[in-house]
Amino acid sequence: MHNRADRDRRGFTLIELLVAIGAIALIAVGIAAVFESVGRTVTGGRRVSLLNQAAAQIEQQLREDFRAMSRDGFLVIRHAYVDVNANGNLTLAGDSVPLHPADLNPRPRRADEIVFLARGRFTSVRDALHPVRSPKGDHARIYIGHGARYDADGSQSEINAFVTPETDHGFPGDPADRWRLGARNGPNEFAAEWMLARHVTLLIQPTGAEQGPPNPDPFGLAPARWLDSDIQIAAQPAASSLFRHLAQFDSPSIPRIRNNAEGLLPLFASGIVDIATTDPAEVRTIICDADILPFNSSPADFDPATGAALDGSFQASPPTGNPLLGDRKFVHAWLRELFPSHSFAGSAGGHRIRVEPSMPAYVDTVALAGQQGWTPEVLAYRLADQRAVTAHGFVPRCTEFIVEFSFGQTVNDDTSPRHGELIWHGLERFVDADGDPNTSNGPFNDGREYRVAAPYPTDPATGAPRDYSTVYRRLDGTTGSYQLYPNTIYDATIPSGGQYPVEQYAHFGYFDPTWQPAAANEPPTIPWAWPTLIRITLSLADAQDPSVEQSYQFVFEVPERRSF
Numbered sequence: 001m002h003n004r005a006d007r008d009r010r011g012f013t014l015i016e017l018l019v020a021i022g023a024i025a026l027i028a029v030g031i032a033a034v035f036e037s038v039g040r041t042v043t044g045g046r047r048v049s050l051l052n053q054a055a056a057q058i059e060q061q062l063r064e065d066f067r068a069m070s071r072d073g074f075l076v077i078r079h080a081y082v083d084v085n086a087n088g089n090l091t092l093a094g095d096s097v098p099l100h101p102a103d104l105n106p107r108p109r110r111a112d113e114i115v116f117l118a119r120g121r122f123t124s125v126r127d128a129l130h131p132v133r134s135p136k137g138d139h140a141r142i143y144i145g146h147g148a149r150y151d152a153d154g155s156q157s158e159i160n161a162f163v164t165p166e167t168d169h170g171f172p173g174d175p176a177d178r179w180r181l182g183a184r185n186g187p188n189e190f191a192a193e194w195m196l197a198r199h200v201t202l203l204i205q206p207t208g209a210e211q212g213p214p215n216p217d218p219f220g221l222a223p224a225r226w227l228d229s230d231i232q233i234a235a236q237p238a239a240s241s242l243f244r245h246l247a248q249f250d251s252p253s254i255p256r257i258r259n260n261a262e263g264l265l266p267l268f269a270s271g272i273v274d275i276a277t278t279d280p281a282e283v284r285t286i287i288c289d290a291d292i293l294p295f296n297s298s299p300a301d302f303d304p305a306t307g308a309a310l311d312g313s314f315q316a317s318p319p320t321g322n323p324l325l326g327d328r329k330f331v332h333a334w335l336r337e338l339f340p341s342h343s344f345a346g347s348a349g350g351h352r353i354r355v356e357p358s359m360p361a362y363v364d365t366v367a368l369a370g371q372q373g374w375t376p377e378v379l380a381y382r383l384a385d386q387r388a389v390t391a392h393g394f395v396p397r398c399t400e401f402i403v404e405f406s407f408g409q410t411v412n413d414d415t416s417p418r419h420g421e422l423i424w425h426g427l428e429r430f431v432d433a434d435g436d437p438n439t440s441n442g443p444f445n446d447g448r449e450y451r452v453a454a455p456y457p458t459d460p461a462t463g464a465p466r467d468y469s470t471v472y473r474r475l476d477g478t479t480g481s482y483q484l485y486p487n488t489i490y491d492a493t494i495p496s497g498g499q500y501p502v503e504q505y506a507h508f509g510y511f512d513p514t515w516q517p518a519a520a521n522e523p524p525t526i527p528w529a530w531p532t533l534i535r536i537t538l539s540l541a542d543a544q545d546p547s548v549e550q551s552y553q554f555v556f557e558v559p560e561r562r563s564f
Contacts, residue, residue, distance in 0.1 A: 065142050072510075073283075075115075075531075100191075100546040122140040126272070127383070140202050147355025150354055167264045169270050193397070204277060213226040232254070232256040268340035271392060283338075336491075397546070405534055407423070409423045411462065476521045490504060508530045536555075
């Protein structure tokens with residue numbers, strides 16, 4: 001017979017043990033789920049925090065750049081979709097860009113560009129070949145837009161353009177299409193790998209700065225090779241013009257630091273040139289006075305002694321009629337030449353300035369010095385080239401960049417729910433209002449999207465035209481107003497391609513090219529009406545998980561022009 005003490009000493013039954021183990025397992029799973037949830041929250045919070053920190057730094061730099069913008073200069077915006085197949089048409093099938101290799105829902109993406117003249121203190125980002133030779137200037141062209149990465153082109157030549165970048169290479173090897181943004185199987189195929197470039201070009205005239213060799217000369221060169229010229233400033237390569245076409249003409253007889261046998265012209269698209277031997281006055285003269293198109297011109301056309309491209313006066317063209325006639329065509333064409341690379345869509349363009357996330361072949365370059373028998377100065381500038389192609393990288397993993405402008409006007413329809421909103425201009429753009437992201441990009445909408453931008457003068461909220469007028473002073477001291485015509489901003493010679501435009505340029509220069517005095521007391525020219533605000537919308541991909549994309553938007557004021 002068992003007594004009570006014996007009953008109290010018995011163990012757990014098998015069923016009780018199983019129940020206890022199951023309960024513990026459930027608790028463990030619950031705790032693990034809690035920790036996993038907390039981990040995701042912490043990771044997500046850290047990711048958002050890092051992206052927000054990056055966005056704050058981007059905004060600070062852009063605000064400084066726009067604050068330095070000179071109203072005695074130019075402003076050009078290229079609103080553009082990435083033309084993946086380079087045919088000038090925009091389609092979902094042909095021009096959608098995947099965010100990352102596993103992206104099953106690619107979409108068309110914007111890759112706008114903006115360029116303007118800035119005033120301040122600027123220094124070349126290239127490593128100085130001598131400590132006292134660091135080029136500086138008080139005017140610069142600031143360009144912001146996506147750059148392009150290159151990769152080895154398979155060339156078996158002695159010097160590979162990827163390993164040793166050249167000053168005249170906008171893109172290495174053939175076919176050039178491989179280095180386009182979004183090009184299939186190229187280094188820029190996926191948007192999460194794109195990089196936004198910020199390229200600052202110093203404007204420095206060689207006249208009055210004919211620097212001779214330093215003492216001591218680290219390379220022992222002939223003194224003439226140190227002298228400043230149209231293609232070299234302070235021993236650094238310099239483009240002979242800020243205009244792309246004029247910088248492409250050779251000057252083989254000019255001595256310089258770079259090996260004379262190369263005969264290579266410094267071009268901005270190479271990513272290793274950040275100086276132009278010009279000044280704001282020369283740039284203004286060509287834009288305002290040239291009566292020849294860029295591709296029909298040469299530097300001789302602008303020679304003060306013999307050139308016939310400048311007549312010394314700015315003559316406007318009528319505000320109505322054929323927009324292909326008159327000076328407006330020339331003004332717009334020269335303004336577009338201020339972009340550092342030929343990014344115009346289509347088979348002949350679509351290129352971007354070279355920007356690498358890291359030095360492509362620094363160690364290989366050092367090794368090549370011995371193999372090729374390079375002299376000390378060749379190795380020095382080759383290593384400077386390696387660092388230069390990374391120096392203009394501004395925003396890594398920038399998956400989209402959109403630039404829009406406003407004249408400060410607001411929606412004045414008091415029956416509209418958007419009454420009082422600012423009116424923004426650019427390519428027609430929509431945001432997703434119905435949860436269908438495949439129909440919210442640009443023109444690909446189903447009528448239920450929220451339009452946030454439209455070309456001037458369309459009011460995005462109402463679809464109605466909303467003209468803007470500039471105020472000017474007459475010769476008798478009174479003031480007048482003049483309507484800003486759309487063909488002052490846009491050039492009708494740029495084909496949109498297909499049903500929807502792939503790109504559109506917005507031009508802002510010195511004088512309104514449609515103005516014609518209507519009376520004796522009217523001034524011969526009036527200022528070009530510029531926007532008062534610039535809106536930047538950009539998207540960033542997470543460094544650890546490229547499928548995560550975050551968008552940010554900033555608004556910047558454009559400096560005011562001096563009164564009249």
